[in-house]
Amino acid sequence: MSRIALSVNGKPVSAEIEDRTLLVYFLREHLGLTGTHIGCDTSQCGACVVHVDGKAVKSCSMFAVQADGASVTTIEGLARDGKLHPVQEAFREHHGLQCGFCTPGMIMTAVDMIARGAATDRDAIRHELEGNICRCTGYHNIVTAIEAAAKQMTTKAAAE
Amino acid sequence: MIPYAFTYRRPKTLAEARGLLKGDAKLLAGGQTLIAAMKLRLAAPSELIDISRLKELSFIRREGDALVIGANTTHHEVATSSVVAASIPALKVLAEMIGDPAVRYKGTLGGAIANNDPAADYPAALVALGATVKTTARSIAAEDYFTGMFATALEEDEIVTEVSFPIPERAAYAKFRNPASRFALAGVFVAKTKTGARVAVIGAGSNVFRVPEMEQALDRDFTPGAIKDIAVDPAELNSDIHASAEYRAHLVGVMARRAVESAAG
Numbered sequence: 001m002s003r004i005a006l007s008v009n010g011k012p013v014s015a016e017i018e019d020r021t022l023l024v025y026f027l028r029e030h031l032g033l034t035g036t037h038i039g040c041d042t043s044q045c046g047a048c049v050v051h052v053d054g055k056a057v058k059s060c061s062m063f064a065v066q067a068d069g070a071s072v073t074t075i076e077g078l079a080r081d082g083k084l085h086p087v088q089e090a091f092r093e094h095h096g097l098q099c100g101f102c103t104p105g106m107i108m109t110a111v112d113m114i115a116r117g118a119a120t121d122r123d124a125i126r127h128e129l130e131g132n133i134c135r136c137t138g139y140h141n142i143v144t145a146i147e148a149a150a151k152q153m154t155t156k157a158a159a160e
Numbered sequence: 161m162i163p164y165a166f167t168y169r170r171p172k173t174l175a176e177a178r179g180l181l182k183g184d185a186k187l188l189a190g191g192q193t194l195i196a197a198m199k200l201r202l203a204a205p206s207e208l209i210d211i212s213r214l215k216e217l218s219f220i221r222r223e224g225d226a227l228v229i230g231a232n233t234t235h236h237e238v239a240t241s242s243v244v245a246a247s248i249p250a251l252k253v254l255a256e257m258i259g260d261p262a263v264r265y266k267g268t269l270g271g272a273i274a275n276n277d278p279a280a281d282y283p284a285a286l287v288a289l290g291a292t293v294k295t296t297a298r299s300i301a302a303e304d305y306f307t308g309m310f311a312t313a314l315e316e317d318e319i320v321t322e323v324s325f326p327i328p329e330r331a332a333y334a335k336f337r338n339p340a341s342r343f344a345l346a347g348v349f350v351a352k353t354k355t356g357a358r359v360a361v362i363g364a365g366s367n368v369f370r371v372p373e374m375e376q377a378l379d380r381d382f383t384p385g386a387i388k389d390i391a392v393d394p395a396e397l398n399s400d401i402h403a404s405a406e407y408r409a410h411l412v413g414v415m416a417r418r419a420v421e422s423a424a425g
Contacts, residue, residue, distance in 0.1 A: 002168055019168035019208070022199075041161050043196055044341075046262065055236075055265045061195050062266070065168045066188075066210060113261070130342065131260025 004068040008033070009077030017064055024048045026064035027074055035075035035104050039133070046132030049105040050074045056112035058131070075104035078111070086156075087111050087149040096145030098136035106132050110146045119150035163198035170210045174217070174319065178296055180209045181317045187211050189232060189271035192263050217270065217321055222247055225327050231270025231320045239264060248289070250331035250349065250423070254281050257335060259342065270320040273305070276312050276367070277343075278398070283368035284349035285333065288360035291325045309366040328353045330382075332423035334415040335363065338402050345403045346411035350374075350419040352382055359416060364397045364408040374416055382424055384417035 005014040008031060015030055027033045027050065036059055039047030043061040050059045051073040078085035087110050090096065097103045106129070113119045113128045125146050126139070134142060171177040181187065186205035188194060189212050197203040211217065217232035220241045227247040229238065238244050238255035245252045258264055258272075258281055272282045273293065286293070286302035293305045296319045305313050314320070328351040335347030344363030351358045357378035359371045377386045392412045394405035403411070 018165065020163045020165050020198075022162075022195075025162075041199070043192065043263070046260070049262055056262050057265050058262045060199075061192055061263075063168065063191075063195070063208075065170075066191070066212070068170075109261070118261075128261055131262045 002065045002068070004065055006067050006069060007071045009073055019063065019065055021064045022060055023050070023052075023062045023064045023067055023072075024059035026067075027059060027072070033074050033076050037101055037104055039101065039105070044131070044133065045102070046105040046109060047102050049108040049132070051108060051112065054112075054115075056109050073108075075107060078107070085111065086153050087114065087146070090145040090149035090152070091142070094141050094145040094148055096138070096142045098134075098138040102132060102134045102136075106134070106142055110149065113146070114150045114153055119146055122147060125150075161199035161201075163195075164201060164204040166198075166205055167207045168210065169207060170213065174211075174214055174296065174321070177209055177211050177214065178317060178319060180207070181319065183207075185209055187271075187274070187319065189268040189274075190234065190263075190266035191271075192259065192267040193271070193275050193277065211319070212268070219322075220244060223324070227251070227325045227327055228322055229269055229325070230322050231268060233269050235259070235264035235267045235269075235272075236261070238269065247327050248325060248331060250333050250351075251285055251325065254285055254333045254349070257281060257333070257337075269323060273323070274312060274314060274320055276306055276308075276310055278309050278366055278368075279343040279345075279347075279363045281333070281335065281344065281347055281362060284347050284360040284362040285325070286323060286360075287368050287370060288349035288351045288358045289325045289328055289331065290353060290355070290358065291323050293320060294322045294324065295320050303370075306368050311367075326353065330423045332419040332421075334418040334422065336411045336415055341402075346408050346415050348412060348415040348419050350378070350416060350423055352378070352423065357382060361392070361412050361416075364392070364412050366398065369396075371412070371416070378420065382420065384421045384424075387413070387416055387420065 037047035039045035048060040185207035188208045188210045217230045219230040235255045235258045291302045331351035333349045335344045346364040347362045359374045394409040397405040399405040
């Protein structure tokens with residue numbers, strides 16, 4: 001057992017957990033943050049992507065103890081004051097989902113890719129999405145949503 | 161999937177980590193292979209020693225005619241480093257092709273070469289560039305370091321600390337990926353070094369290997385045409401549901417020519 005203290009979606013959290021607890025189980029079962037999904041559980045599908053210290057990582061491939069002291073953001077932490085994050089808004093606007101299971105991971109990956117300036121065009125976005133699988137194969141609108149969000153966020157950043 | 165229980169330790173120094181590394185304890189760096197193996201219960205270490213926060217192992221620097229990269233440096237850091245791009249651009253390209261963005265944020269150079277997966281990319285670069293692996297105990301030439309499938313020359317309590325890559329005149333890496341897993345069916349790193357051309361192959365055999373016939377031909381003429389009639393023997397290559405040995409042998413030739421074309425251009 002280990003005691004860990006970290007920040008999750010801006011709030012301090014501490015817990016006594018088994019060392020083998022994966023970060024995704026800690027978020028879902030200890031904190032009740034079930035927006036982060038478990039898809040393949042073999043680190044290929046990306047449904048479990050969260051941000052740890054600002055980097056999009058697969059929470060099924062990391063132990064919660066490794067996040068001790070870190071700042072974690074999940075899909076639940078993106079909206080601000082009841083207003084969706086621009087990437088969430090773009091997924092809604094462009095219908096970037098079908099069943100929605102992969103959506104939290106897609107959005108967390110998209111936020112990271114846009115922040116790195118990697119969402120430069122449709123090909124680049126598709127390449128960056130290599131670690132996220134949509135089993136409805138709804139990639140077309142996912143790419144469109146990310147492209148639109150990237151444009152909007154870049155324009156907004158330039159205007160500020 | 162839940163791994164078997166283990167005890168997690170996070171030493172503050174390399175010396176402390178070395179002291180803890182005994183019995184069936186395992187080092188944890190990026191964890192992108194080890195944690196998956198533990199979840200499948202293929203690996204069941206009783207202790208995990210997390211060295212990922214040891215800053216002393218995380219660096220990229222130019223030292224004379226060599227590029228030196230610390231064991232804890234992530235694939236993302238190598239792929240985005242201006243020092244790597246200026247010294248050995250082929251290494252940047254190789255790092256960009258490992259896994260996916262989330263895996264590259266976590267996976268490390270030291271972890272990749274300590275695991276020595278036959279389909280891992282880095283061993284090709286180390287062998288083709290004639291790199292030296294530095295550990296807590298000694299320096300090992302890359303060709304002596306990779307001893308077989310998932311096997312290295314590392315002793316039980318030895319930790320990889322850095323890799324020194326001599327800077328080549330030119331180099332390039334080309335790989336053919338399994339379209340589903342993205343692991344290499346064949347990857348070829350070619351380099352024109354001070355001591356001659358070197359060609360190293362991963363993904364196709366049980367361990368990284370060189371192709372001397374291609375190297376001799378490239379020493380005479382560093383062009384794709386110079387190696388177009390040189391075939392590797394499928395008898396030494398892997399055959400599985402993804403590709404036959406004959407197909408892998410064919411891919412080695414194609415990837416080698418693409419890499420030479422890219423390096424020469």
